Amino acid sequence: xxxxxxxxCLVVFFGAATGAWAQYGLSGAxxxxxxGPETRDxxxxxxxxxxGAGGAYRTPQASYSNWQGPESGPPLxxxxxxxxxxxxxxxxxxxxxxxxxxxxxxxxxxxxxLPMGPIPGTAPQGGSSVMNQLLEESNGWSVPxxxxxxxxxxxxxxxxxxxxxxxxxxxSAAGLFMTRDKANCLWTTFETLNNPNQIMRFxxxxxxxxxGFEVKIGRRFGDCGQWSVExxxxxxxxxxxxxxxxxxxxxVSTPLIVDEIEFGGVTGNLxxxxxxxxxxxxxxxxxxxxINLIRSxxxxxxxxxxxxxxxLGVRWFNFEESLIFxxxxxxxxxxxxxxxxxxxxxxxxxGLNAGYRLGYNWRLFADAKLGLYNNHIENTFxxxxxxxxxxxxxxxxxxPGQFPVSAQKDQxxxxxxxxxxxxxxxxxxxxxxxxxxxxxxTGIGLADNQFLTYVVDLPEYERIKxxxxxxxxxxxxxxxxxx
Numbered sequence: 001x002x003x004x005x006x007x008x009c010l011v012v013f014f015g016a017a018t019g020a021w022a023q024y025g026l027s028g029a030x031x032x033x034x035x036g037p038e039t040r041d042x043x044x045x046x047x048x049x050x051x052g053a054g055g056a057y058r059t060p061q062a063s064y065s066n067w068q069g070p071e072s073g074p075p076l077x078x079x080x081x082x083x084x085x086x087x088x089x090x091x092x093x094x095x096x097x098x099x100x101x102x103x104x105x106x107x108x109x110x111x112x113x114l115p116m117g118p119i120p121g122t123a124p125q126g127g128s129s130v131m132n133q134l135l136e137e138s139n140g141w142s143v144p145x146x147x148x149x150x151x152x153x154x155x156x157x158x159x160x161x162x163x164x165x166x167x168x169x170x171x172s173a174a175g176l177f178m179t180r181d182k183a184n185c186l187w188t189t190f191e192t193l194n195n196p197n198q199i200m201r202f203x204x205x206x207x208x209x210x211x212g213f214e215v216k217i218g219r220r221f222g223d224c225g226q227w228s229v230e231x232x233x234x235x236x237x238x239x240x241x242x243x244x245x246x247x248x249x250x251x252v253s254t255p256l257i258v259d260e261i262e263f264g265g266v267t268g269n270l271x272x273x274x275x276x277x278x279x280x281x282x283x284x285x286x287x288x289x290x291i292n293l294i295r296s297x298x299x300x301x302x303x304x305x306x307x308x309x310x311x312l313g314v315r316w317f318n319f320e321e322s323l324i325f326x327x328x329x330x331x332x333x334x335x336x337x338x339x340x341x342x343x344x345x346x347x348x349x350x351g352l353n354a355g356y357r358l359g360y361n362w363r364l365f366a367d368a369k370l371g372l373y374n375n376h377i378e379n380t381f382x383x384x385x386x387x388x389x390x391x392x393x394x395x396x397x398x399x400p401g402q403f404p405v406s407a408q409k410d411q412x413x414x415x416x417x418x419x420x421x422x423x424x425x426x427x428x429x430x431x432x433x434x435x436x437x438x439x440x441x442t443g444i445g446l447a448d449n450q451f452l453t454y455v456v457d458l459p460e461y462e463r464i465k466x467x468x469x470x471x472x473x474x475x476x477x478x479x480x481x482x483x
Contacts, residue, residue: 167429167482168220174478176212178236178437180284181471184448188325189245189278192253199252200245202323202448205280207239212286214476218294228294234287236472241282252278254327256337260397260456263335263385267394268455271335271385277328282447283321286472290315290349309353315371317345317415319470323447334386337455339379339447341464345413347373361425365435368418375413377445380406381461393456405461413443419476434477441470 182203189200214234221227245252251274258268272278292313324338349371356364382404383391393399421435446468452460 168225170216170218170220170480170482172214172216172431172433172478172480174214174234174433174476176214176234176236176437176474176476177209178212178472178474179209180207180239180473182206183282184446184468186448186451187255188280189252189254191247192251192274195255199247200243200278200280202280202282202325202451204243205241205282205323206243207241207282207284209474210237210239212236214478216480226296228296230292230294232288232290232292236286239282239284241280241284243280244277245279246277251275251330254278254325256325256451256453256455258337258455260394260399260454261383261391261403262394263383263391264389268335268383268391271329271333272327274329275327276330276332279324279326279328281322281324281326285318285320287318288316292349292351294353305357307355307357311349311351311353311369313349313351315345315347315349315373315415317343317373317441319343319345319441319444321447323451325451335384336386337381337383337451339381339450341380341445341447341450342378343413343444344376344378345371345373345415345441346376347371347413347415349415355423363423363425364421365423365433366418366420369416371415373413373415373443375411375443375445375466377409377411377464377466378406379408379445379450379461379464380404381450383455393458397456399456399458401458403458405458407462407464409445409464409466411443411445411464411466413441415439415441421476429482431480431482432478433480434475436475437473439470439472441472444468444470446470 183206185201185203187198187201189198191197191199212235214232216230216232218228218230221229253273253275256272258272261268263271290313292311294309294311296309297307320340320342322338322340324336326334326336328334349369351367351369353365353367355366358364384403385391390403392402416439418438419435421433424432426432443466445464445466449465449468450461454460
């Protein structure tokens with residue numbers, strides 16, 4: 001008897017619990033039965049009537065499983081509802097089941113816009129989505145999926161405003177560690193009276209690796225933020241190179257012809273030939289500004305492991321180089337030949353950014369840019385002594401003018417940049433990235449190319465040599481924040 005009572009209590013308890021859970025519409029749970037309309041209230045009656053035997057119209061009762069037949073009472077057609085010329089819908093078109101009555105099949109007319117309840121015996125729809133929504137809201141943020149590169153909308157990453165919502169602004173900061181290719185070879189020093197013993201050349205003053213920084217700021221706009229405008233600035237600290245040539249108890253000389261210039265009446269060979277020491281100083285500086293319009297697909301990660309973006313923009317790339325060849329005599333006195341050249345590339349560029357997702361929040365990327373530019377080059381070549389006396393051509397040379405010699409030139413140039421690396425979306429608003437950068441440019445003026453073997457040839461310094469190539473490469477790493 002005790003077991004029977006316990007079993008009855010469990011049945012009552014679980015029956016009540018089922019009714020409570022039904023109110024939430026969760027997947028697989030029954031809903032509470034909806035109450036039928038009041039049959040005496042015309043405003044709540046269904047907008048149709050069933051046709052029974054003899055043309056009588058009947059209305060369904062509160063329970064949809066039983067239809068009134070001609071034997072169950074007088075017709076209950078509501079006033080103001082016409083059934084003339086009504087089309088017979090399919091068995092489930094109106095949302096209510098049909099039933100065979102006397103005289104044939106009875107099919108309810110259209111609902112005339114009144115709301116219909118669910119078909120009895122069917123499972124409620126959308127329960128699983130409700131459960132998912134409840135689970136996401138309980139966490140506040142979902143697990144961070146990859147949000148795409150700076151200009152792309154990417155995955156929703158748990159934002160509450162819909163699957164396309166993304167923060168409008170983003171900023172990033174990165175450290176750079178780069179170097180440039182080796183400069184051209186031009187010999188400057190040999191052992192005096194022993195020409196085959198060449199000791200030093202310009203590319204011995206080789207620059208090493210230098211640090212720098214890069215900052216970006218961008219804003220998205222358009223549907224789902226698939227458009228963005230991005231400003232980018234980066235620079236490298238000055239590259240410094242240095243080389244020295246000397247021989248113990250002996251002297252050094254230069255293959256450059258300097259005896260046709262003079263410093264205060266003293267010809268150049270008395271400073272550069274038979275000298276105690278020769279030195280070379282090099283300094284390179286780089287900086288870059290660009291503004292790009294970026295177009296991203298609306299759903300870059302929609303079922304695909306690959307995402308693509310394209311960009312169009314304007315760019316200013318600046319490269320300045322200073323190169324000094326100096327001598328120290330046994331007196332000691334100092335004399336210098338120097339060249340300083342500035343390259344200012346201004347033009348347009350186009351690019352393509354591609355990514356491949358390795359996991360839920362890891363991504364390989366490769367970004368390429370190609371630009372066409374006008375390179376405005378400014379160059380100054382000078383020959384001067386330590387006391388700031390500038391050289392002039394000797395009378396015997398017959399060359400007019402004096403140092404320094406300045407010149408300008410516009411040159412067509414092409415610049416390409418390739419970045420490749422790895423992204424890590426470790427938070428919906430934070431992204432870490434690291435990679436390697438390669439920049440190659442043609443149509444560049446290099447300081448090494450401006451030095452002449454005949455140092456006195458002043459008119460030639462006015463013709464800037466601008467067919468040089470530049471290669472800049474190195475690593476970068478940083479963080480991006482979206483807000």
